[in-house]
Amino acid sequence: MSAYEEEMDTAGHLGRRLGLNRRRFLAATTGMAAVAAVAAAGPLKSAAQAATAGKGPNGILVPPPRRGIILYTVRDAISRDPLSSNLPSGFRAVLEELGRIGYAQVEFAGYSQHGNAEGGANLETVEGARLLRRWLDDNGLVAQGNHGFIPGSWPLSQADLDRFKLHLEIADILGMSHVGTGSDPTGSAYKADWDVAADKWNALGEIATAAGLKLYTHNHDVAYSFLLDSGPLDAQGRPTRSSGIRRLEYFLQKTDPKHVWLEMDIFWAHVAQYKYKTFTASDGSTQTQVFNPLGVVQAQTMRFPLFHAKDGKINTGTSNGYDMVPFGTGDIDYAAFFRGTGAKGYHNPMYEQDNAPGDASHQGQSLQYADLSYRNMSALRG
Template structure:
């Protein structure tokens, strides 16, 4: 996970090479397993062990902007607990964390205040969190749709500046009108988050770039962007999944070409993308998503 620069001028200079270069950062799951890996460091160097030379030895991001989504480490968190995981992340020079839940399984109970303090003690800034969008079959589910106040209360207690979901906007189906309804939900969550001094955001997978079932020439991601208020709803682009979507959804159902480049969305509206996810993949044109 990484953040765009706060400087608007610097943000406007985002390029395909720079954004993709962040993928030099290794997954912390690999780091915790002890395998050789590289992570872009805030000082401009690299952690030891990875020899691919991405970024030519220079940090792609400014200091203090390299983080990780803790979902990648969910097995470690649920068995070892947050403390040893945070200690390992600190050792490898991570600056920020993005939560995917606030419990640690068999490691025992932990309060939000304890979790916030633990992150601070290890030099980690909790920058955001992924929470489910909806569970219409469970009225009491911990989601934005079912428990908006609780979601925001907990995010506020942790001092988060961003609170979002990695759920696709498919609550009402894959039609244009269905995504317009989902956009209304997102605008509501964004307005509520803004009142608390936070930004609501949505994290994509490949499916967001598919086409509407009722209007097969309309890409659903375009509907989401058009129907959400840019001052209320932000995007966390997962660069890996967005580029995979080029292979799955680069053609319409009738076979006509519909190419797109995900980074063009960022270059057009850089201020809507405060967060990014990056991960490595091996190019494989025979695979469904184009990568393994």
């Protein structure tokens, strides 16, 4: 049993002996929990430890109300059978644990959990949303967004439109300000396909705006590769070379800033910086253009209400150039990034780590990393 698992088990037993429920007991022992979580991290260095030696002059970079997490990071805990584990399992217990850690915001990644958890397996309903909202409120959490359903059809089918509107209704019940997806607008390299994607997103964005929500898309690294929009055509009549415009930057140009927003995944943007440095111009020459993730945000910072704060340790032995690690333990300079975005207090960073779930011997790992990452985010100073 890991240190984190022992802590959870101890909390349950001692809480019952003292006549307290688990949440009240843990709230009274937050300091003990913090020490246990950081100690369990082993060789991982906490930025919080370094911050105690001397804080920067510009104060806290991510204020407490803006500290968030996407629930994809702890998907193993949400999908865990509560009847077979003493660890937090299912939405209710996981939200309780994230609130105890200190998170103020969450981003959903769908509404499914283990069937034995309270509420059942599927909470993608109006009734399920009301249940989730109660648990959010109980734990002082605000839902900021969701990686949910975006219609694939265009023009929209009635079935897709109805399902999209259901997701808007669920978002409204949950109190969200944003609704979106974890996928790129299109996986195509061709300008014509990005034009179609922009038309669809503009239409969906108008519907979301009318419902009082901001519609956003999320990037992976390939969305910041170069658009094929010039040069000789291939056998299918498609361009084979580039004018040096990156796909998602073109999407920003083509979509209405009143209706379409972006969530930059800062890790994947740095992977794009590593991978996509050159393009073949229309004359066949190789051109170099180094991507600047922060520069993209600075150019129109208000279009990026959400970030995925995913950290990476440099590893040039991999195709991506980085390995995902808990927030504050990698090489991405988040202090410089958040200091430079502008619009202080506007952005909502959501900690994410795709590989946070552990194996059978480390079943509490994702929540342990969530604890460590929260403290490192809290320690960021200008």
